[in-house]
Amino acid sequence: MVNEENEGTVNENEGTVNEDEGMVNEDKGTVNEDKRVVDEDEGMVNENEGMVNENEGTVNEDEGMVNEDKGTVNEDKGMVDEDEGMVNENEGMVNENEGTVNEDEGMVNEDKGTVNEDKGMVDEDEGMVNENEGMVNENEGMDQPGWKEEPRHIVPPPPPSPPPLSMERRSKQLGDDRTTINDSPRHMYD
Structure with missing residues (x-):
């Protein structure tokens, strides 16, 4: 009796232990x-972080390219500004040279005017010299023996020419008895 009762109790306790172990194993399975699930979630988080990092890298690369393009644009603009500066400088030099040319032409024209004025004075002096020589020659001629002053003859002006004859008077003077006169310019002086 004692053994059977004890064995039943033992068996019952072992059943309880086995049931507790089953529940523990089930809890372990649930924990696992x-x-x-947590590991899977962490994997997705890590994957998302990797994609975010990749996108950030792409953004940084794009920003770098944009900055490089901006630098190229600024460099090109600097070259354009430099070229414009050289063009303006060259235009300034051209304008300065044109001003110098105009000034030189003005001086040349002034010199030509002076030369012409001097030439006019020389011509006037030569005219006076020629006039004086003529007077000297005249005086020398008066000193010659047998010289006597000739009376000066005043030449009268020629008489005025008669007015031109009309066609009618001309025809009568030439003995033309035509009654009609052709007054066209082509036959007027035939």
Whole structure:
């Protein structure tokens, strides 16, 4: 009796232990499943972080290219500004040279005017010299023996020419008895 009762109790206790172990094993399985879900979530988070980092890298690369393009644009603009500065400088030199040319032409024209004025004075002096020589020659001629002053003859002006004859008077003077007169310019002086 004692053995059977004790064995029943032992068997009951072992059943309880086995049932507790089953529940523990079931809880462990639940923990493992929960841990797997967490690991899976962490994997997705890590994957998302990797994509975010990749996108940030692409953004940084794009920004670098944009900055490089901006630098190239600024460099090109600097070259354009430099070229414009050289063009303006050259235009300034051209304008300065044109001003110098105009000034030189003005001086040349002034010199030509002076030369012409001097030439006019020389011509006037030569005219006076020629006039004086003529007077000297005249005086020398008066000193010659047998010289006597000739009376000066005033030449009368020629008489005025008669007015031109009309066609009618001309025809009568030439003995033309035509009654009609052609007054066209082509036959007027035939």
